[in-house]
Amino acid sequence: MIEVRDVTHGFAARDILRGVSATLTEHRIAVIGANGSGKSTFARLFNGLVVPREGEVLVDGLSTRSHAAEVRRAVGFVFTDPDAQIVMPTVAEDVAFGLRRRGLDREETRRRVFAAMSAVGLEIFADHPAHLLSGGQKQLLALCSVLVTEPRVLVCDEPTTLLDLRNTRRVLEILQGLPQQVVMVTHDLDSVGGYDRVLVFDEGMLVADGPPAAAVGHYRSLIG
């Protein structure tokens, strides 16, 4: 469970988030809003990438301010640009890299890496240079590299923005099938139909929060 308690955050004279509170318990949650509305900053609160200036964020009761490392182990984060998330030269090495500080032996690491690659269909590219993958495959690798650490919550910040329709569908299908709680920031209003809850942001404030149809309707009315 993620609790956001009266969070205000920003830089200098501009607040990016203003007085946001929400308790997220649902399995599938989407966050929508215009560019600059604060939705990505809101998502970055969940694993401590952004620590709020005012207010508090708790993940399963742990504060992102005082228990950052524990929170990051519980909350995986997938960014928009997969190129910025790939660290190692080959696919299998990159997936394994996230496990380096987990204290696992080689056999357990190998087992987990293969299972994670198989789950997203990347096992045939195990020794392939990561930078030579297609955009869609790179995003699957980024997703795989996070999932291998077995987070309880997965936060995705516009994971399909740079992908074509086929790869977008593939990533969304994989996200839909995950056992984890998923929070997805997106501009793709068609993809949030099956979600349990949709949060709408506008000018740093949570302006609508509810089932997809009502929330998307509110967002459409906002942008005219």
Place this chain on the structure above:
Amino acid sequence: MNTYVPGRSWLHILPASVKLAGLAAGMVVVLLVDSPAGIAAAAGATALLYLTAGMVGALPAQVWSLRWLVAGLVALQALTSGWAAAVVVTGRVVVAVVLAGLVTLTTRVVDLLDVFERVLRPLRRLRVDSERVALVLALAIRAVPVVAGLAAEVRDAQRARGLRGSVRAYAVPLVVRTLRHADALGEALVARGLDDPAPSAR
């Protein structure tokens, strides 16, 4: 910069620590060679290593990638020290780089990092984080294709706008994009918990 090519040769199977020790010994031998005949023998031995490791197909590309360095070194040495010195000095550099290339072609980066971590572990007493040093090495290796890709994108954008000869129009966006990439990569590393202390270290 090479990436690992999977294989089952004796060199692939050999532990990374042994390969790195062998590479260090090879470098010393190459540095001690001081005649064109010795350089030719070292080059022949290196080619034999590529052959037995099943990597001979990668050898021409390895040497070709050094063409500008070779041209510069040969010209400089020939002018200042004569042709024999030019062959020896340039030959040393080429053999050393190509030997190092063979290690990266036949060794996974994670295995190399494990060796670096083990070697650096005693420095923990001096508060040197061996895992962090290994991470920096991994990022340096990863940065080569990334920056090459960014450079190609900038060059294409430059051509599309007809700015072919402008150094500034090439360098400024490349530096900006590289810094942006570094920012995003740093954020991704933090998100993956790679900046957090290892459980055993806490």
